[in-house]
Amino acid sequence: MFEEIQDIALVFKPWISHLVTLLTVFLILRKYGGSHLQPWFLSKVYTPMLAIHHNSIRDLQRKHFEMIKNHKSADPELRKKGILRILEIGPGPGYNFAFYPPKSQLSVVEVNPFFEKQFFKKQADHPHINMDRFIVGFAEDMKGVESDSFDVVVSSCVLCSVRNAEKSLKEVHRVLAPGGKYFYWEHIRDFEYGWVGFIQDVFTYTFHDLVFGCCLNRTSDQVIAANKCGFSKIEQQRIKTPLKKGFHSLYILVAPVVIGIATK
Numbered sequence: 001m002f003e004e005i006q007d008i009a010l011v012f013k014p015w016i017s018h019l020v021t022l023l024t025v026f027l028i029l030r031k032y033g034g035s036h037l038q039p040w041f042l043s044k045v046y047t048p049m050l051a052i053h054h055n056s057i058r059d060l061q062r063k064h065f066e067m068i069k070n071h072k073s074a075d076p077e078l079r080k081k082g083i084l085r086i087l088e089i090g091p092g093p094g095y096n097f098a099f100y101p102p103k104s105q106l107s108v109v110e111v112n113p114f115f116e117k118q119f120f121k122k123q124a125d126h127p128h129i130n131m132d133r134f135i136v137g138f139a140e141d142m143k144g145v146e147s148d149s150f151d152v153v154v155s156s157c158v159l160c161s162v163r164n165a166e167k168s169l170k171e172v173h174r175v176l177a178p179g180g181k182y183f184y185w186e187h188i189r190d191f192e193y194g195w196v197g198f199i200q201d202v203f204t205y206t207f208h209d210l211v212f213g214c215c216l217n218r219t220s221d222q223v224i225a226a227n228k229c230g231f232s233k234i235e236q237q238r239i240k241t242p243l244k245k246g247f248h249s250l251y252i253l254v255a256p257v258v259i260g261i262a263t264k
């Protein structure tokens, strides 16, 4: 444990003054820079940060999301053609394309319009996906999306960022067709007693939510398990993703994750 704390401290030490300066500049710009500054900033910083993270969890994620291909559409015509209607919430730059089966018909609901360009650039590398709609909107209120209209809903590292996880889950449940499945991979507050949960709390309340719009200490595992929206079945497990040494040890704060499938 102390070795890990030392690792993190060593990574942070030379950066502390830069981080404080950046945070101050960011807070000033956020106050006076209008409503576009934070989304623009996030679209720039999240892409490389997420790329590093996804590289290290790719195999585990693939194992989980690969199960999507076993699901069949609730629509008899689409089922015959092997087409699956998938809705991804909060796709960001689009790191999940590779997990979707051929003939997927994909729509997304993403709150940050600055991700759209990167998303479509990535889509070009995955011609097996038919892109339906890129909706700029909130997962908590997907008013443009018809009820019972998707076979699968997907989220990865999104419930930490939405403003209301319960409302988002209600919407996920609403848009799923009967028997439809919600596949999720969400980082959560550490579920083991220790210092990681404490640091997640401190970071969230001081700067992480403010700057990155992400609550490191969300207990999405519990919110989903409470099942206020009425899924017929929830299968989930909590795991810790593997970490490398050096800079990568910072990702210890997103290592505790809940992965699961909730069926409508």
Ligand SMILES: C[S@@+](CC[C@H](N)C(=O)[O-])C[C@H]1O[C@@H](n2cnc3c(N)ncnc32)[C@H](O)[C@@H]1O
Binding pocket: 046, 050, 089, 090, 091, 092, 093, 094, 095, 109, 110, 111, 112, 115, 137, 138, 139, 140, 155, 156, 157, 158, 161, 162, 163, 214
């Ligand atoms: C940490 S990123 C994860 C991106 C992507 N899912 C991945 O795994 O690489 C969180 C994403 O959720 C989006 N997001 C945040 N709040 C949202 C909301 N209320 N509704 C929809 N998307 C949201 C952010 O814009 C961002 O793209």
